[in-house]
Amino acid sequence: MKILVCLxxxxxxxxxxxxxGDQSALDMAGVQxxxxxxxxxxxxxxxxxxxxxxxxxxxxxxxxxxESLTEPxxxxxxxxxxxxxxxxxLNPTDDYEVASxxxxxxxxxxxxxILSGIESSDFNGSAVGGMLAEFLKIPSVSSVSFxxxxxxxxxxxxxxxxxxxxxxxxMPFVAIVQKGIALDPRIPAMRGIMMARKKExxxxxxxxxxxxxxxxxxxxxxxxxxxxxxxxxxxGQLITLLHEEAKVI
Amino acid sequence: MNFQFTEEQLMIxxxxxxxxxxxxxxxxxxxxEKALYPxxxxxxxxxxxxxxxxxxxKWDGGGMDTVSYVLAMEEISKVDASVSVIMxxxxxxVCYGLEKFxxxxxxxxxxxxxxxxxxIGAFLLSEPEAGSDATKQRTTAVDMGDYYLLNGTKNWITxxxxxxxxxxxxxxxxxxxxRGINVFIVERHSEGITVGPHENKMGMRSSDTHSVMFNxxxxxxxxxxxxxxxxxxxxxxxxxxxxxxxASQALGIASGALELATKYAKERKxxxxxxxxxxxxxxxxADMAVKVENARxxxxxxxxxxxxxxxxGTASAMAKMYAAxxxxxxxxEAVQIHGGYGYVKEYHxxxxxxxxxxxxxxxxxxxxxxxxxxxxLME
Numbered sequence: 001m002k003i004l005v006c007l008x009x010x011x012x013x014x015x016x017x018x019x020x021g022d023q024s025a026l027d028m029a030g031v032q033x034x035x036x037x038x039x040x041x042x043x044x045x046x047x048x049x050x051x052x053x054x055x056x057x058x059x060x061x062x063x064x065x066x067e068s069l070t071e072p073x074x075x076x077x078x079x080x081x082x083x084x085x086x087x088x089x090l091n092p093t094d095d096y097e098v099a100s101x102x103x104x105x106x107x108x109x110x111x112x113x114i115l116s117g118i119e120s121s122d123f124n125g126s127a128v129g130g131m132l133a134e135f136l137k138i139p140s141v142s143s144v145s146f147x148x149x150x151x152x153x154x155x156x157x158x159x160x161x162x163x164x165x166x167x168x169x170x171m172p173f174v175a176i177v178q179k180g181i182a183l184d185p186r187i188p189a190m191r192g193i194m195m196a197r198k199k200e201x202x203x204x205x206x207x208x209x210x211x212x213x214x215x216x217x218x219x220x221x222x223x224x225x226x227x228x229x230x231x232x233x234x235x236g237q238l239i240t241l242l243h244e245e246a247k248v249i
Numbered sequence: 250m251n252f253q254f255t256e257e258q259l260m261i262x263x264x265x266x267x268x269x270x271x272x273x274x275x276x277x278x279x280x281x282e283k284a285l286y287p288x289x290x291x292x293x294x295x296x297x298x299x300x301x302x303x304x305x306x307k308w309d310g311g312g313m314d315t316v317s318y319v320l321a322m323e324e325i326s327k328v329d330a331s332v333s334v335i336m337x338x339x340x341x342x343v344c345y346g347l348e349k350f351x352x353x354x355x356x357x358x359x360x361x362x363x364x365x366x367x368x369i370g371a372f373l374l375s376e377p378e379a380g381s382d383a384t385k386q387r388t389t390a391v392d393m394g395d396y397y398l399l400n401g402t403k404n405w406i407t408x409x410x411x412x413x414x415x416x417x418x419x420x421x422x423x424x425x426x427x428r429g430i431n432v433f434i435v436e437r438h439s440e441g442i443t444v445g446p447h448e449n450k451m452g453m454r455s456s457d458t459h460s461v462m463f464n465x466x467x468x469x470x471x472x473x474x475x476x477x478x479x480x481x482x483x484x485x486x487x488x489x490x491x492x493x494x495x496a497s498q499a500l501g502i503a504s505g506a507l508e509l510a511t512k513y514a515k516e517r518k519x520x521x522x523x524x525x526x527x528x529x530x531x532x533x534x535a536d537m538a539v540k541v542e543n544a545r546x547x548x549x550x551x552x553x554x555x556x557x558x559x560x561x562g563t564a565s566a567m568a569k570m571y572a573a574x575x576x577x578x579x580x581x582e583a584v585q586i587h588g589g590y591g592y593v594k595e596y597h598x599x600x601x602x603x604x605x606x607x608x609x610x611x612x613x614x615x616x617x618x619x620x621x622x623x624x625x626l627m628e
């Protein structure tokens with residue numbers, strides 16, 4: 001059995017967002033790149049499943065659509081235990097382009113289970129997993145917070161308002177996972193870091209479709225207004241300010 | 250010149266940072282307060298490979314370079330120097346000494362489990378009356394034919410109680426001065442060994458420091474490392490590398506304090522603005538940042554020289570002396586920037602200040618480093 005985990009390369013979650021001069025793009029200078037946190041949880045669960053599968057799960061492959069700057073995060077995935085990796089050499093514009101290109105790879109290289117994070121922490125499109133399943137004409141389950149194998153059959157749970165759904169689908173399928181699927185992401189051990197260097201990272205040129213959207217511009221949210229502290233004893237001053245300055249009363 | 254770290258070095262730095270910021274931080278205050286040994290963390294760090302990261306893969310180590318070691322030591326020490334000293338002693342004194350100077354039988358039996366972190370090592374040099382003047386060893390090992398008979402007392406031994414493998418420095422021929430010194434591998438549970446009580450220290454309270462007494466302890470002949478009389482040279486050579494570990498520890502204590510002080514200065518307000526906007530605080534932080542960066546560069550230079558197979562004894566003495574001294578200065582200023590909050594335990598900086606002090610004392614005081622540096626100028 002083979003598992004494919006889709007990885008998005010995203011700026012570290014503490015990155016301060018800056019825009020380019022003309023506001024048409026994000027300024028990526030000096031950004032620290034990490035594995036998208038939801039994808040990292042998906043990978044963690046895949047590794048857990050492989051370890052307890054008694055050999056039934058042979059390989060975990062990670063796939064990224066990105067240029068060479070994404071390779072350090074791919075290597076980290078290999079260091080924590082993924083067996084091999086694929087990088088589709090393309091700086092993608094939208095979810096469609098990402099999903100289409102992963103689908104093109106999977107059509108020639110089938111997997112039994114495909115995992116994707118519920119969204120990426122940079123553009124938060126939440127669309128790749130669903131689109132990928134459509135391109136491949138296979139089932140997808142979204143918001144999966146539990147995935148296990150009962151023998152050869154996968155079992156999933158997803159949170160719904162007021163309860164939990166338990167779902168079974170035939171393989172192959174796409175599970176779009178969210179928080180809860182695994183606890184903490186793994187920290188790579190020295191041995192894993194050394195082995196990552198020797199594991200296969202296949203780079204292929206894009207064969208899927210191009211983007212369907214164009215980004216016109218970005219705008220930063222308005223800066224929050226400054227807070228005025230008023231002494232608790234000066235209720236009168238508060239009323240005056242609300243009336244004359246904020247004009248809400 | 251190339252200041253760019255490799256992908257692997259950055260990954261190791263991140264792994265150490267993740268472990269420190271995610272796990273060590275959880276119970277560091279409690280372990281400091283109650284002087285509790287970090288049993289679980291030592292086990293986890295062993296599984297991640299940090300305890301034998303410098304040992305070659307051939308002997309079950311991580312096979313990492315010294316630059317990676319500096320990066321990892323800095324990250325662990327930012328949060329918990331008690332844990333990083335366990336890592337430092339095991340890696341750069343005990344494992345290094347065994348790998349570099351032991352024979353294959355000794356490496357097979359003792360180095361492998363130490364490199365895997367299944368066992369912990371200790372380095373026994375200091376005595377009640379022989380600290381900086383290491384030639385004045387009173388511990389003796391008398392050649393009895395098949396074995397040596399070991400007698401004496403060792404002081405301030407990091408990992409003194411938890412270690413399974415001791416490297417003990419002792420006089421075999423006191424009349425020969427430092428040429429009569431040897432080093433022996435001694436198993437912790439050998440008959441005749443008494444471990445003294447846990448030292449109640451000012452800082453690094455979570456590491457176990459003990460005195461160790463030897464009373465007619467039989468040490469097999471094959472447990473002597475190197476030729477007869479090699480012990481003093483062994484100690485000096487091993488400490489050269491050990492200094493890089495402690496220098497990086499001091500660097501981590503300083504950079505941890507700088508990070509905390511900077512964060513605090515951006516949040517705390519006084520006179521209507523965040524205190525980082527006051528020049529009195531901003532300039533303190535600027536001075537601290539320059540000191541930390543200088544210490545980092547000295548540590549990395551010494552590590553790089555060692556990785557290149559070049560002489561690094563003076564460089565590691567400079568790194569150790571400077572990093573330890575600025576760790577004291579930077580942590581003191583970090584407490585000052587925190588004001589009253591800095592003086593209470595929850596804010597961590599007072600602990601970092603207590604930890605910094607030890608880096609000026611152990612594995613060669615700052616004064617001993619100056620002897621080494623000045624002698625290199627006399628050559």
